[in-house]
Amino acid sequence: MCIHANRLPNQTHWARGLKAAFILNGYQCEVTDDPVKESDIHVVLGPHFAKRYHLNHRTILLDRCYYRGDPEHVSLGWLNPDGGRTFHKGEGRTPPKQKPIKTGDKTLFLADWRGPVEAADTVRYHPAQHKATETLQDAISRHDIAIGYGTTALVEAALEGLQIVCKDPRHILNQPDWLELLPYADWGYDELPEAVQFLMETQ
Numbered sequence: 001m002c003i004h005a006n007r008l009p010n011q012t013h014w015a016r017g018l019k020a021a022f023i024l025n026g027y028q029c030e031v032t033d034d035p036v037k038e039s040d041i042h043v044v045l046g047p048h049f050a051k052r053y054h055l056n057h058r059t060i061l062l063d064r065c066y067y068r069g070d071p072e073h074v075s076l077g078w079l080n081p082d083g084g085r086t087f088h089k090g091e092g093r094t095p096p097k098q099k100p101i102k103t104g105d106k107t108l109f110l111a112d113w114r115g116p117v118e119a120a121d122t123v124r125y126h127p128a129q130h131k132a133t134e135t136l137q138d139a140i141s142r143h144d145i146a147i148g149y150g151t152t153a154l155v156e157a158a159l160e161g162l163q164i165v166c167k168d169p170r171h172i173l174n175q176p177d178w179l180e181l182l183p184y185a186d187w188g189y190d191e192l193p194e195a196v197q198f199l200m201e202t203q
Contacts, residue, residue, distance in 0.1 A: 001022060001028060001039055001041045001043070002030055002037050002038075002041075003022075003031045004042060004045065005031055005032075005033065005045050006045075011045045013189075014020050014062060016031070017189050017192045018062070018192060018196070019031055021196040025193060025197050025200065026192045033173070041058045041077060042057050042058065042059040042060070043056075043060045044060070044062070045062045046062065051083070055080075055082075058203070060077070060199055061078075061079040061085055062075070066185055066186050067159060067186060068178070068186050072188055072189045073189075074187055075186050077185055078202075078203055084169075084170025087172060088181070088198075089181055090109065090184045092142050093183035095179050095180050095182055096179070096183070097159070098158065099161035101162075102162055103144065104143075104145075105144060106121050106143045106144045106145065107147060108122045108124060108142075108146050108157070108162070109124065109146075109148060109152045110157065111124065111125045112148070112149050112150050115151075115158045116148070116149065121143065122143065122148055124136070124139050134152055137160075140160050141160070142159050144162060145164075145199075146164055146165070147164075147167070149167050150168045150171060154166055154171065155172070155173060155182070158173055158178075
């Protein structure tokens with residue numbers, strides 16, 4: 001098994017944790033900065049370094065967390081050939097609570113980094129592109145409908161009760177049981193051994 005990680009501190013941090021978790025679960029594992037190194041199972045960190053090379057392999061993709069909202073949580077799932085991921089429900093983890101669905105018509109477009117931008121009452125760009133004048137939570141609270149593609153901000157909007165128009169069919173929100181899937185998609189650093197066990201049992 002290969003964990004493909006570049007040398008950025010965030011990636012080396014998660015690669016170390018994943019390697020320890022796999023070894024604890026009885027798997028041989030190595031970390032490599034070679035994005036194309038061959039292996040029976042691959043783990044890729046983020047969408048930009050090695051993902052494109054392993055769309056048709058047995059691959060776990062680590063990416064941003066959906067709803068925990070801190071640097072010590074990520075999402076983990078089996079990569080599909082279309083670039084999306086498969087998540088499974090388990091037992092014992094509590095889903096987040098969703099507020100009642102709003103009924104108004106004020107729209108908020110949540111843009112991906114360098115992604116499409118579409119008309120709405122408010123357009124919120126990715127913070128790496130444009131510095132926001134208000135928090136995401138404040139922006140969400142002023143609207144009733146959230147529109148977007150792949151952004152994880154749509155999950156926060158959904159949990160806050162906004163109606164959701166998610167235009168990326170691969171997004172977790174386009175799965176009917178998304179709320180029950182979320183706690184088995186998002187994992188903390190100290191939960192990695194449990195996450196690895198769950199992933200390998202549900203591959």
